[in-house]
Amino acid sequence: MTQIQFTIKNEEIQSLIDTSVTDQTAKLILTTVFNQLMEEQRTAYLQAGDYERSDERVSQRNGYYTRELTTRVGTLELKVPRTRDGLFAPAVFERYQRNEKALLASMLEMYVSGVSTRKVSQIVEELCGRSVSKSFVSSLTNQLDPLVQEWQNRELKETSFPYLMVDVLYIKVRENQRVLAKSCHIAIGITDKGTREILGFMIQNEESASTWAHFFEHLKKRGVTSPQLVISDAHKGLISAIHQSFTKSSWQRCQVHFIRNLLSTVPKKESTSFRSSVKALFKFTDIQLARAAKQALLVEYAEKPKYRKACQALDEGFEDAFQYTVVGQTHNRLKSTNLLERLNEEVRRREKVIRIFPNKESANRLIGAVLMDIHENWLGSTRKYIEWN
Numbered sequence: 001m002t003q004i005q006f007t008i009k010n011e012e013i014q015s016l017i018d019t020s021v022t023d024q025t026a027k028l029i030l031t032t033v034f035n036q037l038m039e040e041q042r043t044a045y046l047q048a049g050d051y052e053r054s055d056e057r058v059s060q061r062n063g064y065y066t067r068e069l070t071t072r073v074g075t076l077e078l079k080v081p082r083t084r085d086g087l088f089a090p091a092v093f094e095r096y097q098r099n100e101k102a103l104l105a106s107m108l109e110m111y112v113s114g115v116s117t118r119k120v121s122q123i124v125e126e127l128c129g130r131s132v133s134k135s136f137v138s139s140l141t142n143q144l145d146p147l148v149q150e151w152q153n154r155e156l157k158e159t160s161f162p163y164l165m166v167d168v169l170y171i172k173v174r175e176n177q178r179v180l181a182k183s184c185h186i187a188i189g190i191t192d193k194g195t196r197e198i199l200g201f202m203i204q205n206e207e208s209a210s211t212w213a214h215f216f217e218h219l220k221k222r223g224v225t226s227p228q229l230v231i232s233d234a235h236k237g238l239i240s241a242i243h244q245s246f247t248k249s250s251w252q253r254c255q256v257h258f259i260r261n262l263l264s265t266v267p268k269k270e271s272t273s274f275r276s277s278v279k280a281l282f283k284f285t286d287i288q289l290a291r292a293a294k295q296a297l298l299v300e301y302a303e304k305p306k307y308r309k310a311c312q313a314l315d316e317g318f319e320d321a322f323q324y325t326v327v328g329q330t331h332n333r334l335k336s337t338n339l340l341e342r343l344n345e346e347v348r349r350r351e352k353v354i355r356i357f358p359n360k361e362s363a364n365r366l367i368g369a370v371l372m373d374i375h376e377n378w379l380g381s382t383r384k385y386i387e388w389n
Contacts, residue, residue, distance in 0.1 A: 148368030157223030161189030212241030
């Protein structure tokens with residue numbers, strides 16, 4: 001009986017898979033193709049045919065073992081050739097292992113992008129004809145943990161960050177069968193060259209002076225020294241922790257939050273002139289001009305009952321809201337936490353798919369992966385966040 005010999009390229013195998021129908025006949029054809037292909041690869045490896053005597057022979061045939069290979073037409077049961085030295089490995093499996101790794105990487109990317117584990121399972125089944133359980137996706141995402149932890153604790157000594165921006169993002173976490181709010185403390189550093197980096201994050205039970213102090217100590221241990229300016233909202237615990245942890249730093253009160261708080265204390269009706277004056281005041285970048293404008297505003301409105309509370313708050317908080325004009329080279333992007341607000345929105349956009357994290361570890365995993373992704377995009381960007389004059 002004549003033995004049929006043929007050679008088939010990997011690209012042709014992939015083409016067969018792409019065009020074959022998902023029935024038993026297609027599976028049998030592919031099984032035959034793969035089995036013969038592996039036989040030819042073993043012969044090439046041994047450098048000798050069946051029963052052939054050759055000085056070039058490197059080993060001997062050693063039977064077969066069965067192995068499953070999942071393709072787009074279903075799972076094939078293949079007879080994998082073996083050699084005595086145990087070093088032969090068919091290229092077909094190497095190819096599909098690469099595909100498998102690409103699939104797993106895509107699943108992780110979907111997860112980080114905010115796709116739920118249930119939807120990831122559905123997408124994989126639709127694309128590959130192979131179902132994966134939600135528990136498998138969850139176990140796969142655990143592979144992110146060491147990567148997130150390494151990034152979360154990386155050294156920061158080699159770069160100086162004269163400007164630090166901090167804020168808290170609240171999330172929901174299930175704990176002991178209860179749904180509790182957790183505070184995710186986040187810090188962004190801006191270099192003297194105008195580039196930005198996410199320095200770190202930490203999930204804690206609340207926002208307080210002690211939790212902020214704990215987070216700041218974590219940053220300091222990793223190499224963050226006292227910045228010239230720390231930008232944040234006016235949470236009392238946060239302010240206290242800034243003064244405690246960074247004794248040589250000035251505090252810049254976020255102007256966006258400050259203006260919002262001021263205007264919330266005055267009636268909406270018949271206050272257009274006052275509101276315009278307040279907004280105009282915060283457009284000044286020269287501290288002396290800003291002080292003069294503030295004084296003029298107080299003279300005009302401070303004695304009017306409906307503006308008294310707002311004027312008092314403005315007078316008390318004015319200097320803290322204009323520290324960037326003294327310390328921060330008067331750049332508008334240092335007068336608020338808008339950068340962090342946008343970052344929080346990105347995290348929130350992906351976190352809202354989950355809504356309630358099953359535990360603190362899963363929250364740390366997803367938020368960390370999202371922040372890592374954004375951080376790497378920032379580092380890879382050729383645009384600076386701040387262009388100094």
